[in-house]
Amino acid sequence: MNYLELLQLSAPEVIVTVTMLLVLGADLTVLRGKSIAVRFNFGAMLSILGCVSAALLAFTRHVEADPLNGLLVVNPASDFVKATLLVLTIFTILISTSGKFTDHVGEYLSLILLGTIGLMFLVSTEDLLMVFISLEFASLALYILTAFNKHNEKSAEAALKYFLFGGMSAAFLLFGFSLLYGISGSTNLHEIAIGIAGKGFDPLLLVALVTTVIGFGFKIAAVPFHLWAPDAYEGAPTPSAAFIGSGSKVASFYVLAKIFTLGFVGAEGSAVWHGYLSGWTPVIAIIAALSMVLGNLTAIVQSSVKRMLAYSAIAHAGYMLLGVVSNTSVSASAMMFYVITYALTTIGAFGVVMVVEDATGGDAIANFNGLSKRAPGLALCLMIFLLSLGGIPPLAGFIGKFFLFSAVVSFGENLGLLWLVILAIAMSAVSFYYYLRVLKAAYVEDAAAEAPAIKVPLLTFLALVLLALLVILLGVAPGLLTRFL
């Protein structure tokens, strides 16, 4: 194994890294003194070019390699997730081009790319050490992205909160990982599984399990580790919030599922009705149930749309965790379908919120009043995104839910996990109410008199329309995505 081979295997990451350096360099040299719009557009084009080529490379190469005993695992599945992450990054960058929150364009774009690199390494490893390093690497970028609006105190507050909670969760994660290493003598997931096999469910493993769950619970904002999320989503510049809610979520769920299904083999336990056995599935089942209930019920009372989206993200994390609980290959791919479509939808929703926020000065529900008249195209996009989040067919969110729930109910013999699905479906009926409230403002309420039409920046609008079309397309023809999962 020489370094050249290593570079070849990590070529997508390398391309993004080089792009990141180019964007930063160009912005600091030739683009100095140009207007922010020009710098943003040029930087965005460059970043997108890099992301597209990296995504194409990851998508088209069919390599299976594991040269470093799990540190860097390249296979079609992880490559597909990488390509997805890059696509999400492209959309995030597209909607951020009209941003007015910063004049440090180069730094902003390169931080997004850096975060993406961290996430890309995260999905292509089966080693705890590498998981931890790349997770922290991506998180550091996200902390800074959250704080990027220097004119807004809330942004700083949100970033600090995010950072403190994130640091604590990293400590938990590291603690859990070190115990796992202690029990099994390895950091490789497969070897850990062998190491803990046959030892029964001893207290040490229990502690390791719980701290790992806590660590990831923070990352994916599941109840009761969700407290940072609403503040971070609300305070962060909107594109940063979109990035936290999309790319980082996809990668976190992918690796979470991997750690539990590969590393904790034999410690599953059981979460089926009347068939409880201690292990990691009941723990995650409880977290999932709490997230669905609390996230949805709290979202109802929010008046800020970004906070509402944050609580809805918590609720959605709960649905996604169901896919981990049932722990079959079908449910794993259903979960990935759900996470990916959710991520696309969420970027779109945040994109619309950003445009409205820039035009009206706030993200309260009342700021959306009369949107259908002030910006019909934007309002239609918003409707598609929110209805998809609410699970209305024929949009991607509905099909995702159907895949996920039917996969979870299929688990075991006697519909044992049906109780979780019933809870999820009941809560998703609740969620419809708060999505509809925003749409009511956009379509039913009238805007204040003399409210001018909202001018939607071209690139952002293009991205939103593309996202809306994708959400419809993946709902009508989900086979386009499922065959890769």
Add this chain to the structure above:
Amino acid sequence: MLAWTIYITFFGVLVLMLLPRDNARAARIVALLTAIAGCAIAFVGSIQQVQQVDPGQVTTIVKVPWIPAIGANYYLAADGISLMLVVLTGLAAIAGILFSWNIEKRTKEFFAFYLALIGGVYGVFLSFDVLLLFVFYELTIIPKYFLIARWGSTRKEYGAMKLALYSFVGSHLVLIGLIAAWVVAKGQLGQPTLNLMDLSQVHFTTGFQHWVFPLVFVGFAILAGMWPFHTWAPTGHVAAPTAGSMLLAGVVMKLGAYGCLRVAMVMFPEGAREWQWAIAALAVIGIIYGAGVALVQRDFKFVIGYSSVSHMGFVLLGLATLNTIGLDGAVLQMFSHGIIAGLLFAVVGRMVYDRTHTRDFNDLETMQLGKLLPFAGVTFVIAGIASMGLPGFSGFVAEFQVLMGAWTVFPKMTILAGVGILIGVAYTLRAIQKGFYSDAPPKSVDHDHPMEPITVAERFGAVMLIGASLVIGLFPGLLMNWIEPCFKSPLFARLLSGGAQ
């Protein structure tokens, strides 16, 4: 061919969205042409199918794989019941547009939502894949909400939200049942399927049907206005704009009843037999309660709203009989009520309320509307007579068959339902008298603002609906020939065998 009812309606939505914003006239014409085209296709397609094949047979229109991983097909088909409901939808769509010709506020959006709703309804009636049916079913929720919340009256936002949430909760109950049934069916057949024809042949265990049937049935019956889940109906109907209440009563409530019959009862026949009594009891309570409450309303539109609950009770009672004659009656009642309720709402909402701006009987009594708007008066009297179930109109044939079917199974409840009919006569006569032909002393008539005369569009719509009810009342065989054979098809075999003899 029938599939084009769906496509052309959604195409109409697309055209409307592309129209310039201020051209109300163009929007109306596009909407009307779309509805007429849809109705014509429905008529011609139905008659063709009936002539070519036995109407009892489920005839495939299109069937292509959609999501093979879960066994979902894009599977449209029709039997006589679907055909009848598709034709009803076509008629209701045209009538609704004729009675909302006077919408001036954001006309284009109004008709876009309106046609989207109609398209979804066509889709439900033609789907024989349960997932597809569910997709179309939920697709109707959104336009309903916006039609009421944006263009409605009295407590419109409350009414709209209530309707949307009730529908959504109902459809989620259905979703739980469908997912559970899908999983069990997959276990039995060895491969996933969502095809209604396959699912209807799966033998679900009695214990499973015992809890899944009420879930799915109630989920659909919420939208059919089953007591005690009916409370969305009066508020929703009253809040909706005229075309909205016409569609709600005319076709949307039928979606619920259709789902009960087509999905819940066909898939879980043993569950249906087990819960037969409960459904019948709720239906009869709905019939009497709806009629009783309608009798004491002061708001004209609430009378019609509650009468819908009462009339839909007959549909549910007919379904609960589980014998051929009762089911025949239930299905025909869907058609009949769709036409008559649409007409009643048209009179109250468009002809009266849009001109007088009141629906309060105390005000209407002093207006002598029978003299001012003779056409409205006569139309309401005819619609009222039809609604009471007098021979010669479709309501009679339908309700009579429901009662005949019910008599053999639950005689006591049938007598109670008969009492409901009597109360129905009372509230209809009261509404006719108070609304149009009161002898209360007239208030001074405002001569500066004479009432706008009844327009051609209104006359046309009213004549069309009265005609439809009359034709079916005089020649029930026209539709019975479509409905009756359906219950001999294998789809309903397990439901009817072993049921009430």
